[in-house]
Amino acid sequence: MAPANAHGTVNLWRSVPCINIDFNEFDVSENQAGDEALFKRFVNRLLELPDPVDSMVTFCLRYSMSGGKDGKAESADANRWIRYVLQEPTMLVEVVAIFYALELDHSAFTSSYLRNIRFANVFLDKGFFKQIQTGCPALEDLFLHDCIVMDDEISFSKTLEVLTIDVTKFHLDYETSISTPSVTSLTLLGLSQRIIWALLSLEVGPAGLIWAATTSKFSSPRSPEKDAPTLEASSRAPSPSPSPPPPERPRPPPVRRNVSAFWAMEPEQETGRDRLSDLPDDLICRIMSFLHARQAVRTCVLSQRWRDLWRSLTRITADFCDFNGETDTWEGDQERFRKFVNNLLLLLDPVPVVDKFWLRSDLPLGANVEEASADAHLWIGHALQLQASVVEVDQDIQTWNTLELGGHAWLTGLSAVRNLALDFPVGVNSPKLEKLTLEIKKVYAKKINGKLKETSFTCENLKIVEVICLEDDPLVNRVKKFFFNSGMTSLQINITYRNYFESEVFREDHNRTRIRR
Amino acid sequence: MAAATDDAGDSNEMIRVVSSDGEHFEMPEAAANLSLVLRHMIEDDCADAAGIPLAVVAAKPLAKIVDYCTKHAAKSSGLTIEEAEELKRFDAEFIEVDTDMLYDLLVAADFMGVEGLSKLAVQRTADLIKGKTPEQNRETFGIVNDFTPEEEEEICKENEWAFQITKPPSRLC
Numbered sequence: 001m002a003p004a005n006a007h008g009t010v011n012l013w014r015s016v017p018c019i020n021i022d023f024n025e026f027d028v029s030e031n032q033a034g035d036e037a038l039f040k041r042f043v044n045r046l047l048e049l050p051d052p053v054d055s056m057v058t059f060c061l062r063y064s065m066s067g068g069k070d071g072k073a074e075s076a077d078a079n080r081w082i083r084y085v086l087q088e089p090t091m092l093v094e095v096v097a098i099f100y101a102l103e104l105d106h107s108a109f110t111s112s113y114l115r116n117i118r119f120a121n122v123f124l125d126k127g128f129f130k131q132i133q134t135g136c137p138a139l140e141d142l143f144l145h146d147c148i149v150m151d152d153e154i155s156f157s158k159t160l161e162v163l164t165i166d167v168t169k170f171h172l173d174y175e176t177s178i179s180t181p182s183v184t185s186l187t188l189l190g191l192s193q194r195i196i197w198a199l200l201s202l203e204v205g206p207a208g209l210i211w212a213a214t215t216s217k218f219s220s221p222r223s224p225e226k227d228a229p230t231l232e233a234s235s236r237a238p239s240p241s242p243s244p245p246p247p248e249r250p251r252p253p254p255v256r257r258n259v260s261a262f263w264a265m266e267p268e269q270e271t272g273r274d275r276l277s278d279l280p281d282d283l284i285c286r287i288m289s290f291l292h293a294r295q296a297v298r299t300c301v302l303s304q305r306w307r308d309l310w311r312s313l314t315r316i317t318a319d320f321c322d323f324n325g326e327t328d329t330w331e332g333d334q335e336r337f338r339k340f341v342n343n344l345l346l347l348l349d350p351v352p353v354v355d356k357f358w359l360r361s362d363l364p365l366g367a368n369v370e371e372a373s374a375d376a377h378l379w380i381g382h383a384l385q386l387q388a389s390v391v392e393v394d395q396d397i398q399t400w401n402t403l404e405l406g407g408h409a410w411l412t413g414l415s416a417v418r419n420l421a422l423d424f425p426v427g428v429n430s431p432k433l434e435k436l437t438l439e440i441k442k443v444y445a446k447k448i449n450g451k452l453k454e455t456s457f458t459c460e461n462l463k464i465v466e467v468i469c470l471e472d473d474p475l476v477n478r479v480k481k482f483f484f485n486s487g488m489t490s491l492q493i494n495i496t497y498r499n500y501f502e503s504e505v506f507r508e509d510h511n512r513t514r515i516r517r
Numbered sequence: 518m519a520a521a522t523d524d525a526g527d528s529n530e531m532i533r534v535v536s537s538d539g540e541h542f543e544m545p546e547a548a549a550n551l552s553l554v555l556r557h558m559i560e561d562d563c564a565d566a567a568g569i570p571l572a573v574v575a576a577k578p579l580a581k582i583v584d585y586c587t588k589h590a591a592k593s594s595g596l597t598i599e600e601a602e603e604l605k606r607f608d609a610e611f612i613e614v615d616t617d618m619l620y621d622l623l624v625a626a627d628f629m630g631v632e633g634l635s636k637l638a639v640q641r642t643a644d645l646i647k648g649k650t651p652e653q654n655r656e657t658f659g660i661v662n663d664f665t666p667e668e669e670e671e672i673c674k675e676n677e678w679a680f681q682i683t684k685p686p687s688r689l690c
Contacts, residue, residue, distance in 0.1 A: 274658060274659045274660045274661060275616070275617065275620040275658075275659075276616070276620065276642070276658040276659075276660065277658075277660055278620075279620065279623060279624065283623060283624070283627055283639070286639050287623075287639050287642045287643050287646070288643070289643075290639060290640050290642075290643030290644075291643050291646060291647060294679055295646065295647060295648075297676055297679035298651065298676075298679055298680065299646070299651070299654070300672055300676055300679075301651045301664070301669060301672055301673060302651050302654060302655060302660050302662070303655075303660050303661060303662055303663050303664065304663050304664065305660075306660075307672065326681060336678075339678045340678050340679060343676075343678040343679075344678075344679075
């Protein structure tokens with residue numbers, strides 16, 4: 001409050017580096033017009049004195065205009081003052097318009113000193129951002145609170161480091177975009193979601209720190225707050241004390257490295273808010289891993305946030321059953337399924353390591369077994385390239401033919417796999433394999449006769465074989481014999497009788513009704 | 518409050534934890550050990566009478582978590598089939614919560630490193646998503662569709678291989 005204190009002192013005030021003029025201190029006469037006249041005279045005198053404050057560093061103006069029809073004319077005084085201080089080496093300009101928005105004349109913004117602009121309740125017309133981009137080459141910090149922006153292209157020079165846009169309205173007709181190549185802190189608060197999404201062409205600097213929150217309070221343009229600025233001229237005489245609270249300094253933004261967890265939580269959580277999308281990426285991906293791959297991919301249409309999340313799936317469950325009956329023929333279904341798995345494996349992010357690849361296909365009598373087998377082989381190979389550590393292949397075996405697929409699905413190149421679970425005996429060639437799990441179903445036990453000997457094993461590091469089966473399954477003995485013959489001891493063969501309660505939760509899906517044809 | 522303290526034997530030390538909003542809870546050490554974070558704190562002798570502060574877990578979810586851990590710790594070793602079944606029933610009932618609590622549990626279990634609970638909550642969330650159309654999912658979780666119709670169509674087209682062909686892509690999703 002330098003000038004207020006300076007009222008009485010004689011000379012000292014002339015050299016204050018910070019001018020802070022507040023209209024509220026001029027609530028002295030009986031009406032607004034009288035106060036305004038006094039205030040204007042004060043500012044005019046202050047700024048236009050022959051011995052100007054040559055070392056002025058900051059200029060803060062808190063001003064209330066009467067709400068005349070012509071906003072531009074009403075704003076003329078304030079614009080003149082701003083023009084004046086910008087001719088000084090001012091580094092910070094703060095303008096707070098009380099009640100009626102100030103229509104800023106942006107042509108004044110040419111200053112190579114200006115580093116910091118803070119506006120509250122200011123109307124920024126088209127061209128403002130272009131002007132400060134070219135006219136204020138040293139600008140580092142821009143703070144807008146409760147402003148109205150009529151500009152569509154918001155781009156900043158490389159010096160801008162801190163950008164704060166708080167409860168600000170953007171013109172609905174423009175597709176506003178913000179481009180801030182070097183910003184290190186970006187704060188968007190209290191903007192309607194529509195606006196934020198519109199701003200998503202946002203280009204931020206590499207080390208961008210983004211902090212954004214939405215409040216439903218401002219999301220509806222039809223329910224403006226009492227103190228919200230309005231451009232319409234009002235005949236209601238403004239009361240002398242409707243001063244909105246001064247713009248709060250932005251809280252230091254909490255560090256959020258995960259830009260995709262973009263919507264910060266509001267302090268009080270409304271029920272029904274989309275808190276699912278607020279969860280961090282890795283949690284969402286875990287949730288998606290419990291879905292069949294097809295459903296997981298389909299989450300892409302939920303919202304922008306979900307668009308590409310499925311690409312980081314780490315557990316792939318590719319199930320023919322999801323495609324069963326989609327077309328009129330098995331061939332049609334199979335073609336859809338093939339297309340799906342092919343696309344899925346190709347489009348997944350190569351970065352996250354796949355934990356588990358689970359595949360179930362279904363081959364009816366007379367199907368082209370070789371082709372299906374080749375597909376399965378290809379997919380498994382691809383999953384292994386994604387460094388899948390667990391591969392499970394569950395063929396829906398009902399006929400002799402489908403068992404053939406087992407014979408064909410010769411697993412090679414399992415170099416990273418340490419833990420392989422199959423639900424039928426299959427040829428395996430995996431030098432690093434340490435643990436093999438076979439889940440045997442009684443249903444095809446009779447038909448497997450003799451098949452096992454034909455499949456050979458080259459797994460020199462195999463240490464444990466786990467066989468999961470029903471208690472009275474005669475196949476178990478054959479399997480045991482086979483591994484004994486391959487040089488394993490009974491200690492290494494672990495027979496687990498299927499325990500319903502310990503089975504993995506999503507196995508429930510596997511156990512649903514078998515496909516019948 | 519501190520749930521099912523009666524499950525714990527007298528010799529078992531009680532561990533105190535404090536929620537983000539300052540409420541105190543107690544559970545047997547065996548129960549606290551189900552949380553990786555708490556286990557490490559206990560191992561490092563950070564569990565004292567004042568209680569271990571859990572800055573990001575509010576009282577409501579914490580009460581549930583204490584409940585879960587106490588139940589599971591009491592029944593951890595040598596399960597009979599009946600007990601396993603009972604525990605399964607407990608879990609099923611336990612996770613029948615509204616979506617708000619579910620998010621709290623997801624975040625809290627993840628933070629505290631309670632593996633079983635985390636899996637349970639993740640599974641429950643996945644179950645809620647499963648078999649629903651995107652529109653139904655948006656409704657369940659309050660997800661706002663912020664795509665323009667054109668964008669939505671484009672995405673459906675792009676990922677056409679995951680959608681059904683029988684219906685127009687933008688409808689079905």
